Amino acid sequence: MTDKWWQSAVVYQIYPRSFADSNGDGIGDLRGVIDHLDHLVALGVDVLWLSPIYASPHDDNGYDISDYQAIDPLFGTFEDFDELLAGLHERGIKLVMDLVVNHTSDEHPWFVESASSPDSPKRDWYWWRPPRDGKTPGEHSAEPNNWASFFSGSAWQLDPASGEYYLHLFSRKQPDLNWENPEVRDAVYAMMNWWLDRGVDGFRMDVINLISKVTSLPDGVVAPGALYGDGYPYYGQGPRIHEFLHEMHERVFAGREDRYLTVGEMPGVTIDEAQLFTDPARDELDMVFQFEHVDLDHGPGGKWDHRDATVLDLKESFGKWQRGLADAGWNSLYWNNHDQPRVVSRFGDDTVYWRESATALATVLHLQRGTPYVYQGEELGMTNVPFQGIEDFRDIESLNYYAEAVDVLGASPADVLAALRRTSRDNARTPVQWSSAPNAGFSAATPWIEANPNYTRINAAAERDDPNSVFAYYRQLIDLRHRENVVARGSFELVLAEHPQIFAYTRTLEGRRMLVLVNLTGEVAEYEPDALAGASAPAVDVRPDPGSWSEAEFVLGNLPDGSRAAD
Numbered sequence: 001m002t003d004k005w006w007q008s009a010v011v012y013q014i015y016p017r018s019f020a021d022s023n024g025d026g027i028g029d030l031r032g033v034i035d036h037l038d039h040l041v042a043l044g045v046d047v048l049w050l051s052p053i054y055a056s057p058h059d060d061n062g063y064d065i066s067d068y069q070a071i072d073p074l075f076g077t078f079e080d081f082d083e084l085l086a087g088l089h090e091r092g093i094k095l096v097m098d099l100v101v102n103h104t105s106d107e108h109p110w111f112v113e114s115a116s117s118p119d120s121p122k123r124d125w126y127w128w129r130p131p132r133d134g135k136t137p138g139e140h141s142a143e144p145n146n147w148a149s150f151f152s153g154s155a156w157q158l159d160p161a162s163g164e165y166y167l168h169l170f171s172r173k174q175p176d177l178n179w180e181n182p183e184v185r186d187a188v189y190a191m192m193n194w195w196l197d198r199g200v201d202g203f204r205m206d207v208i209n210l211i212s213k214v215t216s217l218p219d220g221v222v223a224p225g226a227l228y229g230d231g232y233p234y235y236g237q238g239p240r241i242h243e244f245l246h247e248m249h250e251r252v253f254a255g256r257e258d259r260y261l262t263v264g265e266m267p268g269v270t271i272d273e274a275q276l277f278t279d280p281a282r283d284e285l286d287m288v289f290q291f292e293h294v295d296l297d298h299g300p301g302g303k304w305d306h307r308d309a310t311v312l313d314l315k316e317s318f319g320k321w322q323r324g325l326a327d328a329g330w331n332s333l334y335w336n337n338h339d340q341p342r343v344v345s346r347f348g349d350d351t352v353y354w355r356e357s358a359t360a361l362a363t364v365l366h367l368q369r370g371t372p373y374v375y376q377g378e379e380l381g382m383t384n385v386p387f388q389g390i391e392d393f394r395d396i397e398s399l400n401y402y403a404e405a406v407d408v409l410g411a412s413p414a415d416v417l418a419a420l421r422r423t424s425r426d427n428a429r430t431p432v433q434w435s436s437a438p439n440a441g442f443s444a445a446t447p448w449i450e451a452n453p454n455y456t457r458i459n460a461a462a463e464r465d466d467p468n469s470v471f472a473y474y475r476q477l478i479d480l481r482h483r484e485n486v487v488a489r490g491s492f493e494l495v496l497a498e499h500p501q502i503f504a505y506t507r508t509l510e511g512r513r514m515l516v517l518v519n520l521t522g523e524v525a526e527y528e529p530d531a532l533a534g535a536s537a538p539a540v541d542v543r544p545d546p547g548s549w550s551e552a553e554f555v556l557g558n559l560p561d562g563s564r565a566a567d
């Protein structure tokens with residue numbers, strides 16, 4: 001694979017609503033981002049991925065878009081946007097926008113027109129279907145098929161005026177666009193080109209592997225205890241997905257792709273599919289977000305059904321993805337985003353070994369082959385949140401799940417709350433902890449969601465100049481990727497693969513090798529030095545701060561002459 005700029009880059013994700021509030025309404029905004037650009041510079045990141053800032057009714061915090069070419073007044077104006085873009089570019093940081101085109105808001109003019117009449121010229125821009133055979137609209141089980149929505153309940157919503165239903169894989173305020181219709185695709189590509197012409201540097205594409213559906217929309221299998229069927233086999237990597245993404249490449253990026261970064265969010269994607277999506281020869285996407293490692297602690301009942309994931313589970317999964325995309329294709333590397341609970345609480349220990357866990361998990365991820373993504377607050381070691389009752393939660397997914405589990409399925413509120421505390425997306429959405437000032441320095445007003453009370457201890461002001469902080473550690477890992485080609489582009493090999501506590505691997509490039517050794521448990525871990533013999537003896541120790549590296553170590557150096565490894 002020829003060298004690409006994003007192979008040595010690190011991306012930082014901002015969820016603007018929770019980043020920084022500049023005007024005292026309790027909601028983060030664009031000026032809040034502008035005010036904190038020094039934080040991104042200090043961290044050393046290359047790219048900012050900005051979660052949606054477009055006009056939206058905010059049913060799903062901006063992932064329900066009513067105008068793709070307007071800035072929501074909640075976040076600011078186009079003047080603020082252009083100032084942010086210029087400020088980033090002056091600092092050498094690129095801007096990647098969120099592209100949410102599996103669905104729009106039900107308040108988007110496209111949908112309003114589509115819903116206005118079965119004869120509307122835009123009727124076919126969405127998935128409208130009559131009730132199931134012989135049923136009257138609204139009757140029990142009259143939905144056109146049995147698919148579940150990701151946000152609980154049926155994936156179909158009745159429009160009483162026409163007696164037809166529309167498909168929404170997410171909230172009922174997020175109707176799915178019909179990508180079969182070429183006018184829809186034209187409109188999306190035109191909008192993308194408009195943003196690129198404005199100067200943005202690429203897109204993170206929301207659930208982009210769900211845009212092609214099997215048009216007969218067959219019923220899915222209903223799991224034991226489930227209320228609805230699983231439609232994934234009919235919309236996950238649907239029949240025309242590769243065709244659509246290749247067409248998008250041709251119509252939007254072709255000829256200028258080297259300037260941009262494209263990353264597709266793809267729940268449920270397999271290694272083989274990801275390889276096809278990211279093989280540069282196919283002209284589809286640069287990389288994808290796969291979900292295997294963040295599904296390891298989900299039981300058979302899905303994300304609210306917890307099972308413990310072991311160090312061996314993590315190693316096996318990452319090892320497979322590293323091998324699978326080694327030759328053609330590219331991995332994106334992430335622990336966190338706005339949909340995932342905080343990694344230090346999830347796979348680490350956020351109490352006694354808080355700092356050790358946060359830095360160990362960062363090491364394991366950042367020194368792999370792929371492009372790392374850091375989610376706001378992760379670089380501070382932000383943790384899950386001690387939510388008390390259901391009134392502390394804001395996320396539509398959490399609230400809908402609570403209502404369905406408690407009211408329809410009869411689960412105990414205490415059990416459901418325990419599941420939410422562990423897995424709710426709101427764990428990632430509390431205000432960024434800037435300082436020990438009220439509301440974590442996020443806002444002068446009461447924030448839209450309460451700050452994690454541990455902000456008095458865990459915050460940017462306390463960590464910024466502390467050489468032993470989680471923040472300082474992330475900065476060093478990012479710097480290492482920039483300085484060492486072996487980190488950016490070396491081959492990957494797991495070592496000590498069967499060890500139940502240690503996550504270890506080597507990276508090798510042109511006679512240079514890095515050995516990474518991380519104990520991911522709270523107990524002392526031992527290994528046979530002979531087991532590392534094949535990994536060779538690196539010569540140079542580049543640990544930036546040996547005193548702080550008790551749980552995660554890496555050494556890097558030149559291989560002895562004559563033992564140049566193939567890469």
Ligand code: TEU
Pocket residue numbers: 060063064100150170206207265267303338339397425
């Ligand atoms: O997420 C899609 C997705 O599949 C999940 O991560 C989702 O957040 C949920 O946890 C399923 O249980 C994307 C966005 O990242 C998310 O914020 C949006 O809510 C969703 O799409 C709809 O746009």
Ligand code: CA
Pocket residue numbers: 021022023024025026027028029074
């Ligand atoms: Ca604000």
